Amino acid sequence: MLGQHVNAQNLNSGLLGRFPFDGITTYATGNMSTNSATNAGYGPDRRNQPNAALQLGGTGEVWILPNGLLSFGTTGDFSFSVAFRTLSSATQAFFSNQGYYSASGNTGTGARGWSLGFDNAQVGKVYFNLVAASSYNGNLGLATQSSFNDGQWHTATATVNRGTRQIVLYVDGVAQPLTYVSSRPDYGTISGTVFQLTTTSTMFVDLNPGYSPSRTGVLTDANRFGLNFNGSLDEARFYNRAVTAAEAQALHTLALAAVTARPAGAQVQVFPNPAPGGSLTVRLSPALSGAPLSVYTVLGQRVHPNVQPGAGSDVQLSGLAPGLYLLVVQGAATTLSQRFQVGG
CATH class of the missing domain: 2.60.40.10 (Immunoglobulins)
Known part of the structure; x- marks a missing residue:
């Protein structure tokens, strides 16, 4: 068999949260909970099973309470993986914790957090935004070179490895050639499928959640699925480490192929x-x-x-x-x- 062997034990290592969206919005084993859900429903998953995937129409969102588990800061390793399906080319997020407010409700001096989804300036490309555009440090954005808003089910996995200072995006288990779309050229460089952060830029990649008001008007940590997203989401996973290429392939298999x-x-x-x-x-x-x-x-x-x-x-x-x-x-x-x- 080709490649590194990956078993269920590997995929449970460092797993902070899994959201299967099988008719409920809560984490599968209870470490995280739902704060609120607005204009969110359920539809068929990749197997056409009813009510087995989160379905959103561009005006809904699901806010979660990760109890500090998603506060990676400027030093923590991180991975996020999710199955998605959309035909939209609008700016939208599978998941985002970017925010512009302090805990007291005052507007912050700069945003922090990250988002994974699409950006209308990079039509159909999976877009990983690590520092929001209005931050005083400037935007750090990476986009795939291929488009995936084709109405088919795909998986996207984003990884940040602080030790190697590398960021990689996988779609359908395959590392994607990247485009650097940031306003500041000194964050790092792309070599094929790898973005290499400079030593001094790692401090600007703040993966702690920001604060933002929900659609119901509540100001809280901005951890939410489906910000402006129009389509379906399924099998979301968060890790406190950078998963390997073989594990990204295995996550794709678990989400879309025969295991499930x-x-x-x-x-x-x-x-x-x-x-x-x-x-x-x-x-x-x-x-x-x-x-x-x-x-x-x-x-x-x-x-x-x-x-x-x-x-x-x-x-x-x-x-x-x-x-x-x-x-x-x-x-x-x-x-x-x-x-x-x-x-x-």
Whole structure:
């Protein structure tokens, strides 16, 4: 199997909060809570399961109380990962804790915090804003070079590593080539998929939340999902460390591929399993005959085996290297999955 092995234990290391948005806005194990939710509802997730993703129409938001867990300051490592779907090109945030006020309610001398989402000056690009534009230090913004406002489900993962002073953005588990869109050229430099902060600039990247009034008029720590967001959000996770490239791929798999899809059961059969020689048969129920098939490693890397039709609804796969795989079958109304192994 290619790449570093990642298991559930790895993905739980440093996990501060997970919001699955399965009909509720609270954190899955209770370390964080919801402060308020305005104009927020639920819709289908990437598997078309009803009421399993947060749905917002541009005027809603969900404020959370992280109990200090998201106060990374100017020295803490950090990662945020979320699944999203949108057709909008407007400025909007999957999550933002940027604010312009002090705890007393007075306007601050400069903003602090971060946001991940889109910016209308970088249409459709995933945009990571670490210092708000009105800050006296100036804006520090990074954007992907590819656009992702295509109405399809994607995952975005942003990482800040203070030790190496590096910032990386992953979309669908792949590190993205970046564009530097800041007004100050001396924050750092881009080398392909990595933004390298200068030594003196790390103090300006303040990841503590700012304060801001909610849509209900309450001034509080500005930790909110969906600021001006028009679309769907799901499977949000916060970490107190910079996840690795292999972990970003695994997070994508967990959010969008087969790990969280409905079990295939008798509708999708894979045999022999394990497949000792890299060749196997996929037998689909008549209702799934002709459905698209995708194969992923457990790290979320899509692979492309040789595919040949077999008898009836059978499909023959061959040419797979030894390892553990996830087969995803995209039916008309649901997504099904089946694990299989190649080799002993």
